[in-house]
Amino acid sequence: MLMVAGMVLAVMLTTGRTVGAEQQVLGSIDSKGTRSIVIRAEADAGVTSDVLDRIDRIEGIEWAGAFSSATDATNAAVTEGVRVPVRFAFSKDLSVLRLPDTSSAVGEMSYASSEALVQLGLADGVGAIALTDGRVFGVGGAIETPDFLRSFEPLVLVPSSQYSGSETVNIIVIVARQPELVAPVADAVNSVLAPSDSAKVSVQTSEALAQLRGLIQGQLGSFSRGLVVALLVLTGALVAVLLYGLVMLRRKDFGRRRALGATRTLIVALLLVQTAILACFGIAAGTAAAALILAIPGDPLPGAGFTVALAVLTLVTALLAALVPALVASRREPIRELRVP
Known part of the structure; x- marks a missing residue:
């Protein structure tokens, strides 16, 4: 949850601030009649x-x-x-x-x-x-x-x-x-x-104004997309490593569930639901913190479309990162995990 919140906060304070500034600049250009x-x-x-x-x-x-x-x-x-x-x-x-x-x-x-x-x-x-x-x-x-x-x-x-x-x-x-x-x-x-x-x-x-608008939008947009992708990849990797470590620590717990009749699908679903819930709390916390930090000095806030898109991408990234550890957990053999050393 903290990693997801940190990632959202980082994106909002970097790319989000850039997107807000871009919207202000484009709005100023549009107000002068680019069309x-x-x-x-x-x-x-x-x-x-x-x-x-x-x-x-x-x-x-x-x-x-x-x-x-x-x-x-x-x-x-x-x-x-x-x-x-x-x-x-x-x-x-x-x-x-x-x-x-x-x-x-x-x-x-x-x-x-x-x-x-x-x-x-x-x-x-x-x-x-x-x-x-x-x-x-x-x-x-x-x-x-x-x-x-x-x-x-x-x-x-x-x-x-x-x-x-x-x-x-x-x-x-x-x-x-x-x-x-x-x-x-x-x-x-x-x-x-x-x-x-x-x-x-x-x-x-x-x-001329229309061409300037397209140039500004293209340059700022390419920078924003690259930064978001890099942060999402980094966060996904960290989430995957963290969840894999947790799976290894809780392998006997998953073995007990398998021994009690839990299917592999149920194990995967449990981990994905847990990840989704924690990610949603992290997204909410990161978004609220970023909005507060940007609002205090009067920096431009990105629109609702950007915020929603970031939340969806973050949630999907966390779920994809959790998929491999969840599959590993679902394939733990009950007899092996419950064997007393």
């Missing part, structure tokens, strides 16, 4: 909202949305107030834009980030905005700006899930399902844009 593709088209490039229907047929895309060019707007009650840009948003899945629950019809209301509401003088999220072209939209509430729209701040959107396909769009944002799909998805999207002048269209991807 995002931003396509910018000038007003006369000929890109319209019907491009979303063609993009929808491309595999590997988690979300796609199109945005019109920005139109300045002010608080409807303060026509000379601060102007903020307003964009019309077109998407088949508007939930990604984190719109608040509202009964107002989509396309008739605007939604703004906290930063935009403060600049408009509508910090409570209630009121109306007036566009420079004369249109007026009510404010449906505040929205939390998604990571891939941070560059749009201050953000004000007039979302619409129903569009004719003829609306001119200037920005298309696509989120790939996985970072490694960014490059192929960008190429596929670029091939279906069908602009009237391709020179007026630019594609900005996070491919």
Whole structure:
């Protein structure tokens, strides 16, 4: 039990700390949009909202949305107030834009980030905005700006899930399902844009960040796997040696059990169950101690997936290590072990 606890503690304080740091680094990179593709088209490039229907047929895309060019707007009650840009948003899945629950019809209301509401003088999220072209939209509430729209701040959107396909769009944002799909998805999207002048269209991807993410994950992952394997092998060997020694010390006990009718299968099962129980106590103790040691200085903790996987691997390693000593114990001859010297 102490050996298993020590092994779990060692893995958690080395590989576990590394995995926690890796998750923090990857989370930081992901927060900057490693999966995002931003396509910018000038007003006369000929890109319209019907491009979303063609993009929808491309595999590997988690979300796609199109945005019109920005139109300045002010608080409807303060026509000379601060102007903020307003964009019309077109998407088949508007939930990604984190719109608040509202009964107002989509396309008739605007939604703004906290930063935009403060600049408009509508910090409570209630009121109306007036566009420079004369249109007026009510404010449906505040929205939390998604990571891939941070560059749009201050953000004000007039979302619409129903569009004719003829609306001119200037920005298309696509989120790939996985970072490694960014490059192929960008190429596929670029091939279906069908602009009237391709020179007026630019594609900005996070491919460099995606490659950096893969490099960091690969290097840290290979180091973590190697260290875990080495510690598991060492612990398995020590458990096997210890149990073999215990079998030799208790060989007369096993001989008595065999003489009383215990089968070889029962002897093996007894040793494996005993090992499993002790290993579970060791895993629990090692995990708790490691979590406490990591939490005191504020070091990153590995996720639940890593902890569960380590517990399962440790238990399997202990059982495999106990199998050979258990087989040896089951084959002890009762007559030989019970013979009085």
